[in-house]
Amino acid sequence: TQIGKTSALEEYQRTHNHGQTIYLRMPEGGGLRDMLHRLAGILRISTQSANLKDRIIDAFDNRMCLLVDEAHQPFLTARGSSRIRALEYLRDLFDAKRCGMVLVGTDVLDYELQDGAHRKLLKQFTRRGLRAVRLPDRPTAADLTLIAKHYGLASAAGEALDLQTRIIRDHGLGSWFSLLQAGSRMATKAQDKLSWSHIIKADAALDRLAGLSR
Numbered sequence: 001t002q003i004g005k006t007s008a009l010e011e012y013q014r015t016h017n018h019g020q021t022i023y024l025r026m027p028e029g030g031g032l033r034d035m036l037h038r039l040a041g042i043l044r045i046s047t048q049s050a051n052l053k054d055r056i057i058d059a060f061d062n063r064m065c066l067l068v069d070e071a072h073q074p075f076l077t078a079r080g081s082s083r084i085r086a087l088e089y090l091r092d093l094f095d096a097k098r099c100g101m102v103l104v105g106t107d108v109l110d111y112e113l114q115d116g117a118h119r120k121l122l123k124q125f126t127r128r129g130l131r132a133v134r135l136p137d138r139p140t141a142a143d144l145t146l147i148a149k150h151y152g153l154a155s156a157a158g159e160a161l162d163l164q165t166r167i168i169r170d171h172g173l174g175s176w177f178s179l180l181q182a183g184s185r186m187a188t189k190a191q192d193k194l195s196w197s198h199i200i201k202a203d204a205a206l207d208r209l210a211g212l213s214r
Helices: 005-015 032-043 052-058 080-097 107-114 141-150 158-171 173-189 196-209
Strands: 021-025 065-069 100-103
Touching (some): 005 021, 021 032, 065 080, 158 173, 158 196, 173 196
Parallel strands (some): 065 100
8 A cells, every 4th residue: 555556557547548548446345336337437438328337348449458446445345246246347348358457456455366265266367367566565765766856855864764764654655745745835835945854844843733743
């Protein structure tokens, strides 16, 4: 979690769109009906259509790519065989159209596919994949340097590095972005050039607001 999966998928879809790359965020609960309705909306197919499953499949061809985010959702709240109906539908779609398909989720997805109660039923699903890639739990130092560079900052050092390490470890990359943005707003308001001191001050201000001043 909090490694930037969703942002990466959204950016890929934005830069490789032209109607060929479809980004689908699996709905909370991961039920087949909810997934079909969301995908139909993306494809501009009426959810009142007869044979909605077939209409969606017919909307794809082998030049398209479906990016499925939050693919672990079916395993969080659904029970029994209903947990895998959405994934089995995606397998049907792939078999019918041979489109590109990327499923992205947390460790829950990996566990359920490899060791979960329905792993045998999902074996046909997993065997269609080329590679499973495990993302690191935290961004690399090189990634964090690139992020800092985007804000016009040098690589974090000293107190700034300690702060960066703590936020990434305890709260994740999303919180680090939020803090960088808060520091950037602070610098803009003061009509200053952004520096690490603004990030450190922004963190201290947020701590005071939360009653956590150290």
